[in-house]
Amino acid sequence: MNAVEVRHLSRSFDGREILRDVSFTVGHGEIFGYLGPNGAGKTTTVRVLLGLLAPGAGEVRVLGRDLAVDDDARARVGVLFENNGLADRMSAADNLAYYAGLYGVDDPAGRIDELLTLVDLADRRDDLVGTFSTGMKRKLGIARAILHRPEVVFLDEPSSGLDPGAQRMVRDLIVELSRREEMTVFLNSHHLDEVQRICSTVAILAGGSIRAFDSVANLTTASGRPAVTVVLADPGDRPRACETVGRLPFVAGCDMSGDALLCTLSDPGATPDLIAALVGANFRIEEVRRSSRSLEEIYLCEVEGAEREGSLRKGEGESGAPASGSLSPRAARLNRLRGPL
Numbered sequence: 001m002n003a004v005e006v007r008h009l010s011r012s013f014d015g016r017e018i019l020r021d022v023s024f025t026v027g028h029g030e031i032f033g034y035l036g037p038n039g040a041g042k043t044t045t046v047r048v049l050l051g052l053l054a055p056g057a058g059e060v061r062v063l064g065r066d067l068a069v070d071d072d073a074r075a076r077v078g079v080l081f082e083n084n085g086l087a088d089r090m091s092a093a094d095n096l097a098y099y100a101g102l103y104g105v106d107d108p109a110g111r112i113d114e115l116l117t118l119v120d121l122a123d124r125r126d127d128l129v130g131t132f133s134t135g136m137k138r139k140l141g142i143a144r145a146i147l148h149r150p151e152v153v154f155l156d157e158p159s160s161g162l163d164p165g166a167q168r169m170v171r172d173l174i175v176e177l178s179r180r181e182e183m184t185v186f187l188n189s190h191h192l193d194e195v196q197r198i199c200s201t202v203a204i205l206a207g208g209s210i211r212a213f214d215s216v217a218n219l220t221t222a223s224g225r226p227a228v229t230v231v232l233a234d235p236g237d238r239p240r241a242c243e244t245v246g247r248l249p250f251v252a253g254c255d256m257s258g259d260a261l262l263c264t265l266s267d268p269g270a271t272p273d274l275i276a277a278l279v280g281a282n283f284r285i286e287e288v289r290r291s292s293r294s295l296e297e298i299y300l301c302e303v304e305g306a307e308r309e310g311s312l313r314k315g316e317g318e319s320g321a322p323a324s325g326s327l328s329p330r331a332a333r334l335n336r337l338r339g340p341l
């Protein structure tokens, strides 16, 4: 059983389809990054998962349960929305004590001490939260979200509005929590660098549907296949070289990327054969290096693809999210690689 399951979820507001046939899963103990542009429907997905909003179609499960009707399961989940859920006129310790009472936490004093130390606020425990910086509030908000030792925690934009130092603190805290408390972390984020650093798996939501869903490692190495960048001594040879490379049985694809060729291999051990084939065809090689794409490049490519498809559909007189089951070629390929849910 997965910690989070979303199957064929669709949701509209006022006749406008926000989510269409969205499916993905999050394994236990994973740090999962849910990415998408503003207004893509990330928070909507989380609200449906938390049982705060009914799905239009499809079904969702957290820890195998429907949180809309299962209070016991809801108590095994933690949530941090952007406002941190803290009272400014109460001290840090009193805020946590209030929530500890609500959740019926065992040994509340011990747990509060433990968490204030973990988020590095023990020396500010008696200060009013209203006097805290944005970063301190966010750390205390995270402590509040995990006070009752949830098995899954949803963090909505935990780094927004924080300076780079505070972002790093929050990032380290998330990794520490997932390790120490063996928690599944569901992270809504626009910080692609942060996501690439700490998440094991990501889904990219754009144009109403999931454009990519895979491990960060697989996504950044071109669909899980090794990629090699080849710089030729004469950049003018690139089109011919690309044609030559494209015919090789161990090459899945070849694109011209800047001054170089980006070759995706179907066989991870085929780099020497690729070089031999190019040299054999009289191409002069300047440099060969293993390659990977940044999560940011992949994200922008998928979001732009969704926008292009959206405007094409509008041109055809349609509107809203992509047709059911319509995925970019890349997302379809990823789904095939990953198999059915």
Ligand SMILES: Nc1ncnc2c1ncn2[C@@H]1O[C@H](COP(=O)(O)OP(=O)(O)OP(=O)(O)O)[C@@H](O)[C@H]1O
Residues within 6 Å of the ligand: 013, 014, 018, 036, 037, 038, 039, 040, 041, 042, 043, 044, 045
């Ligand atoms: N209760 C609601 N009534 C009407 N429209 C809504 C409601 N909730 C969300 N929406 C709309 O659904 C769309 C998706 O919103 P959502 O908050 O899920 O996006 P998001 O991906 O979380 O965006 P952001 O990254 O900006 O937080 C937006 O167009 C928003 O206006």
